[in-house]
Amino acid sequence: MDLVxxxxxxxxxxxxxxxxxxxxxxxxxxxxxxxxxxxxxDPRPGLAGSSLAVSITLxxxxxxxxxxxxxMESKSQTHIGSVLLILAASIALIWFQPDGxxxxxxxxxxxxxxxxxxxxxxxxxxxxxxxxxxxxxxxxGVPAVTAVLTAVTMGAFYGVLFLAVRLGEAVSLSQRLVAAxxxxxxxxxxxxxxxxxxxxxxxxxxxxxxxxxxxxxxLEGARLLAVTDPADPRLPAAxxxxxxxxxxxxxxxxxxxxxxxxxxxxxxERLAGLAVQFEKDRGVPCHLAVTGTPAGLGSxxxxxIYRVAQEAxxxxxxxxxxxxxxxxxxxxxxxxxxxxxxxxIDPHPPDPPADTSGGYGxxxxxxxxELLGGTLTAxxxxxxxxxxxxxxx
Numbered sequence: 001m002d003l004v005x006x007x008x009x010x011x012x013x014x015x016x017x018x019x020x021x022x023x024x025x026x027x028x029x030x031x032x033x034x035x036x037x038x039x040x041x042d043p044r045p046g047l048a049g050s051s052l053a054v055s056i057t058l059x060x061x062x063x064x065x066x067x068x069x070x071x072m073e074s075k076s077q078t079h080i081g082s083v084l085l086i087l088a089a090s091i092a093l094i095w096f097q098p099d100g101x102x103x104x105x106x107x108x109x110x111x112x113x114x115x116x117x118x119x120x121x122x123x124x125x126x127x128x129x130x131x132x133x134x135x136x137x138x139x140x141g142v143p144a145v146t147a148v149l150t151a152v153t154m155g156a157f158y159g160v161l162f163l164a165v166r167l168g169e170a171v172s173l174s175q176r177l178v179a180a181x182x183x184x185x186x187x188x189x190x191x192x193x194x195x196x197x198x199x200x201x202x203x204x205x206x207x208x209x210x211x212x213x214x215x216x217x218x219l220e221g222a223r224l225l226a227v228t229d230p231a232d233p234r235l236p237a238a239x240x241x242x243x244x245x246x247x248x249x250x251x252x253x254x255x256x257x258x259x260x261x262x263x264x265x266x267x268x269e270r271l272a273g274l275a276v277q278f279e280k281d282r283g284v285p286c287h288l289a290v291t292g293t294p295a296g297l298g299s300x301x302x303x304x305i306y307r308v309a310q311e312a313x314x315x316x317x318x319x320x321x322x323x324x325x326x327x328x329x330x331x332x333x334x335x336x337x338x339x340x341x342x343x344x345i346d347p348h349p350p351d352p353p354a355d356t357s358g359g360y361g362x363x364x365x366x367x368x369x370e371l372l373g374g375t376l377t378a379x380x381x382x383x384x385x386x387x388x389x390x391x392x393x
Contacts, residue, residue, distance in 0.1 A: 024072060030108050031065040031086075037101035038093065053096045060089040061105060068112060083112045084125075091132050098140040106133060106154060122162070130154050192299040267302030268294065268329055268336075271309055275327055278313050285324050286313075292331025296393045304368040304391060305329070305338050308376065311365055312340035312387040320344070322384055335374065335392040343383040365389070 038058045039045060045055035064085035071079035090105030106129060113122050130151045137147035222238040272288050279286040297305075309327060316325060322342035330337045362378050365387070369376040374391030 024069065027069055027072075027108055027112065028065060030104055031061060034090075034093070034101040034105045034108075035062060037104075038097060041097055041100045043097060050096050054093070054100075057089050057092045057096060060085060061093070064089060072112070083109055086112070087125075087129050091129070091136055094133060095136045095140060098137065098142060103133070103150060103154075107157060110154065110157065126155075189299055266306040267297070267299075268305050270306055271327060271329060274306075274309055274313060275325075278317070278325065282317060284322055286327070287325070288327045288329070290329045290331075294331050297336065301336065301372055301391050301393075304372055304374075305336065305389065307368060308338060308365045308387065308389045309340055315362075315387075316340075316342045316385070320385060335390060338389040339386065340388075341381065341384060341386040343381070345383075362387075 035058050038054060043050040043054055045051055045058060047055070064082045067082035068079060068086060071082070086105060087109035090102045090109060093100055093102035093105060110126055110129065113125060133154065134147050134151040137150065138144055219242050222235060222242060225232045225235045225238060268290075271290075275286040275288045278284070313325070316322060320342050322344045324344075325340070325342045328337075328339040328341075330339075362376075365378075366376045369389055369391060372391045374389065376387070376389050378385070378387045380386075
């Protein structure tokens with residue numbers, strides 16, 4: 001609610017400045033026309049009777065205009081008072097000089113009234129002004145039909161101007177809210193990236209803790225065997241196991257560190273690089289096709305798309321001998337679909353790859369998909385093997 005209130009206040013200020021920009025040159029011009037018309041219309045300004053009243057009224061209009069124009073961008077009591085004085089003097093001018101341009105003064109006052117008062121008070125004052133005009137005009141002999149039509153025109157003018165200002169404020173508010181929403185999404189994405197890096201740091205810690213503790217146990221066992229009986233046949237096996245633990249732990253740690261070094265987590269934009277690297281390493285054509293408009297993907301979804309493609313290409317390298325590999329990334333209305341398919345001239349498809357990567361094979365890919373509310377399917381085709389990932393936006 002604080003964000004909405006702040007945005008609404010800012011939008012109202014911006015719209016008030018817009019209104020002021022086009023009113024500033026018009027108000028002095030119209031008031032000048034009103035005063036000039038007052039000097040050439042009977043009764044003309046003078047020092048007695050109705051002429052004196054016209055003189056005082058025109059003087060008040062000039063004074064009110066001189067105060068209102070420089071203070072347009074404020075809601076000060078001085079500015080509000082000057083606007084009310086313009087309205088009052090215009091009604092008085094209509095009373096004392098029915099054939100003058102007092103109506104134009106009323107239009108000026110109504111125009112200045114809208115941006116500075118709240119909706120309820122502005123409507124009340126405008127209604128009172130319109131009614132006062134109608135009464136003054138009829139009292140001075142203006143035909144009732146003419147007075148009523150003019151009053152209706154003034155009311156319609158006020159209504160249109162009021163709606164235009166409020167509509168502008170609503171548009172400005174909506175633009176600010178959209179900008180705030182986009183900023184919130186960016187912050188949310190950055191928080192998600194930070195959380196992913198923290199998760200990877202925890203994974204690296206767990207990998208190192210597990211691998212090093214196992215390595216130390218194997219080395220300690222090997223040391224004891226070497227001390228007690230250097231010829232013990234179990235000694236080479238213990239050393240070999242320790243070597244295997246060290247290599248596997250180092251490989252997994254490198255993977256985590258490589259990801260943590262990236263300023264941004266890998267996503268769909270790096271699939272082209274994967275395809276190029278695969279084709280370079282294997283000498284097998286690898287084509288990437290992208291359809292749809294990429295938008296609205298969270299960091300977890302982006303990372304999952306990249307990791308599934310990476311693991312699928314790794315499995316192809318290990319278990320298949322394809323003549324061609326195709327990657328299709330389709331951005332659809334409901335979500336995103338990634339297909340990695342290899343094909344060979346040999347019509348006999350290879351067996352599905354065994355999941356021997358410690359959780360990073362097909363099982364790991366399925367887990368990533370399920371965590372995102374999606375699915376992963378892997379199956380042999382007539383000419384190869386296909387892995388398909390579908391995740392919602």
